[in-house]
Amino acid sequence: MSKRIEITDLNVYYGSFRAVEDVTMTIAPKSVTAFIGPSGCGKSTFLRTLNRMHEVIPGARVEGEVLLDGENLYGPGVDPVRVRRQVGMVFQRPNPFPTMSIKENVLAGINLNNRRMPSSAKDELAEHALRGANLWEEVKNRMN
Ligand SMILES: Nc1ncnc2c1ncn2[C@@H]1O[C@H](COP(=O)(O)OP(=O)(O)O)[C@@H](O)[C@H]1O
Numbered sequence: 001m002s003k004r005i006e007i008t009d010l011n012v013y014y015g016s017f018r019a020v021e022d023v024t025m026t027i028a029p030k031s032v033t034a035f036i037g038p039s040g041c042g043k044s045t046f047l048r049t050l051n052r053m054h055e056v057i058p059g060a061r062v063e064g065e066v067l068l069d070g071e072n073l074y075g076p077g078v079d080p081v082r083v084r085r086q087v088g089m090v091f092q093r094p095n096p097f098p099t100m101s102i103k104e105n106v107l108a109g110i111n112l113n114n115r116r117m118p119s120s121a122k123d124e125l126a127e128h129a130l131r132g133a134n135l136w137e138e139v140k141n142r143m144n
């Protein structure tokens with residue numbers, strides 16, 4: 001499950017503004033890597049390039065290469081949705097999808113993956129998740 005990320009000559013732009021300049025580095029599997037720097041130095045921008053989330057901002061673009069176990073995430077024909085299934089992001093603050101209710105947000109992953117589950121189980125799962133129970137443990141129990 002754990003993969004190696006190799007970044008080569010990465011430049012990240014907002015229009016003509018280059019927010020991240022010439023990054024080349026490797027992130028080893030099963031390692032913890034921290035990005036430390038002052039506000040506005042490009043930490044979040046850089047992280048968003050690792051799962052193709054930067055390009056959803058109008059005018060934003062990426063130059064360079066990001067390999068996930070050897071596959072270039074920016075290669076032709078690579079599906080960004082598949083990339084985002086493999087490279088997740090946890091945000092500093094909750095980011096619910098604004099067009100969905102909180103319950104729909106909590107169940108979004110389950111529904112997107114077409115997990116069959118009675119609606120009473122979904123209700124229970126949503127409540128457990130919001131009360132701080134471990135979502136994944138709940139899902140596994142329901143699948144067994
Ligand atoms: N959506 C955006 N449009 C234009 N410029 C942006 C946008 N988001 C961030 N920036 C600029 O990119 C630079 C890096 O920002 P950011 O990655 O948020 O820094 P950090 O996460 O390290 O605080 C900053 O100069 C910021 O103003």
Ligand SMILES: [Mg+2]
Nearest residue numbers: 040043044045
């Ligand atoms: Mg940030």
